[in-house]
Amino acid sequence: MNLYLIYFIYSKIKSFNFKVQINNEIKNISKLNIFLKTLGFTYLNPHVYSDTVFFLGNFSKNFILNQKIYFGLGASVASIFFFFVIGYLSKYLSQYAQSEKVWRIINIFIISFMSILTIYVVMETVN
Numbered sequence: 001m002n003l004y005l006i007y008f009i010y011s012k013i014k015s016f017n018f019k020v021q022i023n024n025e026i027k028n029i030s031k032l033n034i035f036l037k038t039l040g041f042t043y044l045n046p047h048v049y050s051d052t053v054f055f056l057g058n059f060s061k062n063f064i065l066n067q068k069i070y071f072g073l074g075a076s077v078a079s080i081f082f083f084f085v086i087g088y089l090s091k092y093l094s095q096y097a098q099s100e101k102v103w104r105i106i107n108i109f110i111i112s113f114m115s116i117l118t119i120y121v122v123m124e125t126v127n
Contacts, residue, residue, distance in 0.1 A: 005114060005121065008114055009115055015107075059071070070087060085113055
């Protein structure tokens with residue numbers, strides 16, 4: 001894991017001076033194609049299962065039945081709210097995604113966050 005994080009940070013730093021290339025070409029895609037891709041990204045994504053089964057399941061393993069129901073409902077509502085907010089924010093913020101300055105700021109944030117995460121993982125491994 002540490003090697004992957006270090007490689008990821010290195011690749012971000014290496015591509016730091018890239019030119020943003022945005023394709024504004026509108027393609028005619030069928031609704032069935034969009035629907036099938038959405039299902040594929042949703043149900044073929046291993047993070048869907050790791051997040052719901054392992055993480056949420058582990059959090060709620062010591063709850064009694066009615067607490068598990070409330071927890072599941074709360075997690076579901078939070079998930080729906082989160083993805084709607086992400087969808088609408090991405091539509092609103094997409095106008096800024098064509099700016100090289102914005103992408104540099106995003107890359108600086110990613111490099112900083114991943115560096116902190118790597119240092120944390122290394123420190124936890126050493127201790």
